[in-house]
Amino acid sequence: MTRNRLAAPDSRGTIGSMKAIAVAVVLAASLVIPASSLAAAKTTTPSKYVLVEVLIKDQRVIIGAWQGTQHHGDMIPLAGAVPRGDYISFSVLNRSKHVQQFTIFGKKTPKIKPGGKAHLFVVALIRGSFPYKTTSPTGKALHGVMTVA
Numbered sequence: 001m002t003r004n005r006l007a008a009p010d011s012r013g014t015i016g017s018m019k020a021i022a023v024a025v026v027l028a029a030s031l032v033i034p035a036s037s038l039a040a041a042k043t044t045t046p047s048k049y050v051l052v053e054v055l056i057k058d059q060r061v062i063i064g065a066w067q068g069t070q071h072h073g074d075m076i077p078l079a080g081a082v083p084r085g086d087y088i089s090f091s092v093l094n095r096s097k098h099v100q101q102f103t104i105f106g107k108k109t110p111k112i113k114p115g116g117k118a119h120l121f122v123v124a125l126i127r128g129s130f131p132y133k134t135t136s137p138t139g140k141a142l143h144g145v146m147t148v149a
Contacts, residue, residue: 050082050124051075052146054092056100056112056134061142081149082124090120096136104132104146124148 048067055062065078067086082088092102094112102109102118109118126148133143 048083048086050078050086050088052082052088052090054090054102054132056092056094056096056102056142058096058098061132061134061144063144063146081147084124084127084148086124088122088124090122091117092119093117098136098138101135102132103135105130 051066051068053064053066055064065082066075067078067083068075090102090104090109092109092112094100094114094116097114099111099113101111102120104120105122107120107122109120112118129145129147131143131145133141135141
């Protein structure tokens with residue numbers, strides 16, 4: 001009497017094709033991951049922090065800018081224009097004899113008493129030249145331009 005034996009599937013072919021699929025998946029992932037990291041580097045996400053100190057005096061406005069990380073570490077003087085995409089913190093100090101108000105990027109500080117200070121926060125999303133000015137009850141306005149590149 002002959003026995004009916006069921007033929008066992010050939011496991012070598014299945015394992016070999018699974019290895020090929022796994023290698024193909026790893027290869028595809030290695031090509032996709034660097035491409036996505038390069039794309040992220042070109043976005044306008046704010047990456048740096050710029051501190052702009054504005055000193056208002058009776059005859060002029062003095063502006064100093066420093067750049068560092070978002071954690072305010074290692075601040076260095078900013079030479080030239082503010083980079084697009086950076087956070088900007090304006091610290092305005094009134095050393096004049098009159099109440100002043102500072103305006104830039106369409107934002108205004110509250111009225112600042114002599115010896116007082118105020119703050120503004122913006123993100124520089126658009127390149128261009130942006131005028132700033134101070135206003136006082138005497139009608140005298142001091143002004144200038146800040147550039148975002």
